Amino acid sequence: MSDRFHLLKNLTSHAKEYLKKKLKPQVLIQATIEEYSGKETVTINQADKNRKLTLKEKYEKIEKLIQEGKSKTTICLELNMDIRAYDKLMKMTPEEREASFQTKKMAVHDEKVKQKMELINEVRELKKIGYNNQEISRRTELDRKTVTRYLDENFNPVHASYGKKKNGVLTPYIKKIDEYLENGIMGSEIEKKIREMGYNGSSSTIRHYVTDWKKQGKLYYNRNREDGRKTETIERKNIFKLL
Numbered sequence: 532m533s534d535r536f537h538l539l540k541n542l543t544s545h546a547k548e549y550l551k552k553k554l555k556p557q558v559l560i561q562a563t564i565e566e567y568s569g570k571e572t573v574t575i576n577q578a579d580k581n582r583k584l585t586l587k588e589k590y591e592k593i594e595k596l597i598q599e600g601k602s603k604t605t606i607c608l609e610l611n612m613d614i615r616a617y618d619k620l621m622k623m624t625p626e627e628r629e630a631s632f633q634t635k636k637m638a639v640h641d642e643k644v645k646q647k648m649e650l651i652n653e654v655r656e657l658k659k660i661g662y663n664n665q666e667i668s669r670r671t672e673l674d675r676k677t678v679t680r681y682l683d684e685n686f687n688p689v690h691a692s693y694g695k696k697k698n699g700v701l702t703p704y705i706k707k708i709d710e711y712l713e714n715g716i717m718g719s720e721i722e723k724k725i726r727e728m729g730y731n732g733s734s735s736t737i738r739h740y741v742t743d744w745k746k747q748g749k750l751y752y753n754r755n756r757e758d759g760r761k762t763e764t765i766e767r768k769n770i771f772k773l774l
């Protein structure tokens with residue numbers, strides 16, 4: 532009896548050692564959890580993108596999803612949007628909605644463009660009544676190069692980069708971070724690795740991303756598989772408990 536016990540114990544120990552070499556700390560298996568229709572699990576990347584959408588961009592996406600026949604619940608899930616916020620937005624009149632799209636930043640920008648346009652018109656009026664560029668520069672206290680630009684009929688007072696979203700400091704490293712997280716690497720180790728790659732942002736940015744990534748739950752799309760099968764994460768240590 533004693534020999535059988537020791538034999539089983541040794542066999543279990545060898546099995547654990549073997550599995551440690553073969554399995555990652557977090558093991559992905561095809562999900563078997565039944566999901567409700569429409570409640571598709573989105574990746575943390577998509578959730579992060581949704582949070583960065585402006586209200587106008589969200590509304591445009593809502594309109595598109597409605598045309599595709601999606602229900603309100605499905606739309607809110609896909610856009611990580613509260614149903615009450617959805618209802619409030621959709622009940623607005625076109626005028627109210629347009630006003631809600633106007634952020635403080637946009638209002639400040641519009642005011643600056645308005646002021647610049649007034650100055651441009653002043654420069655052009657002075658030119659029409661016979662002043663040369665040097666005289667216009669002296670009267671308006673503008674650089675002569677600026678006067679020349681303002682006199683160009685094709686000059687646009689809106690900066691070329693306005694409205695274009697810049698990538699976040701973490702964006703170039705997202706795929707690598709996801710890969711590390713899926714392999715069970717700790718946040719502190721991830722930070723060390725991506726700093727070696729050139730990341731120079733704050734530690735809190737990494738922590739927030741890692742926290743959000745973990746909050747998505749155990750069920751998610753495996754980004755490394757082209758077929759997009761849903762997978763479930765199982766801790767390796769829990770497999771050992773079954774031995």
